[in-house]
Amino acid sequence: MLERVDKAKKQIHNTVDALGRSVNIMEVCGTHTVAIFRSGIRSALPESVKLLSGPGCPVCVTDQGYIDTVMDLAAREDCLIATYGDMIRVPGKNGSLETMNRSNVHVVLSSDDAVQLACAHPDKTVVFVAVGFETTTPATAVAVMTAEKMDLSNFCILSAHKLVVPAMQALLSDTKNKIDAFLCPGHVSVIIGSDAYRPVVEQFSRPCVVAGFEPVQVMEGIAEICRQLADESPQVKSLYSAVVTAQGNTRAWELIEAYFEPYDGPWRGLGCIPNGTLRLKRQYKRFDALVRFGIEEIPKEEPNGCLCGQVLCGLINPPQCGLFDAVCTPDTPVGPCMVSSEGACSAWYKYGRRGKVHHD
């Protein structure tokens, strides 16, 4: 193991020396963000290799307007909110789902629990807070399929499901971007398959390397990226072959495609990304909370002073936000990047703030 780490480290140092410039690598996965801090990888890298935390945490990329809509629905007497635990501390207007402290907010571990909740409460409408990337979306598709089969009329979803590849393309389309390569997410890739990154490589000539969460694999991923940059041969490469295939989980994709269609929905800080968000197809609109409650989707600005948007684009590191560690802390979060345990601001606050990062 140590040998592999040393080898990767050497390769990184040699290639960036040869390149003679700095290299910015963006990870698009909250678990990578935490794993990188945990293992102290940053301090093992040459100064010229910079790791940027991109829009890899689904809670963080969810638009403020969506959060406020969830809060509005939670305030209704005729609704039950079923949500993954990650969402309940995100600040919206008038506090968060947690501080609202309403008995109609239910934390679920699975979309299946949300369907069960609807079965158990026929007098209420259950709204499932459907956030997440491709790893999570198939579960929502199955929930809608189940509700459809059961002819369950009191179940609906509020979809903010996101697609990773359109976000990567949008980031690279911005002329201000400083991204040289992507370290691609592990478990999203289980569903979409490593081939899904081909358009990014073909269109923008940036290396896309899929890695798991073991520190050695992250290091090898970075080494592979540096090698590709030095050779000027950007490619898709998966180092996580134990679970990621080229095609991904085709059954899961079929279900996503059966129930959802992409549209230009809003992302926090990134605006409306072409085909970056999923909504239910027309024939399933009866399960769409927006349709059921006649709600219009209105994108909203982030809370005052919060720079989550720039953090998510890799333009600044969290400590460069004026509120970081002063007003905004994990106990008093201003933006979602501080709320979510996988958010970049939270990771920097907890593990990077004191300037010391744990070494293995």
Added chain:
Amino acid sequence: MCLAVPARIVELMDDRGVADAMGNRWSVRTTLLPDVQVGDIVLIHAGFAIATVDEEEARKTWELFAEIAEFQERQAPSSKEEGTV
């Protein structure tokens, strides 16, 4: 949030089953892995099995996640975090 954990399928009826990870058991659905069988180790995300993995990979992942969880705890003992899917 996109994290998936390995667990062994110990019971299965159609696309509903029970998974076991180091003694912890919970209900899962296997709708996304139609060919899965009792005894297989799968990656589970938000209550759904999304891929099969081998013993070796599962063991490595269990160890790694235990380390990451311990690390998060050690660095932030006061933070009240909600269960992540």
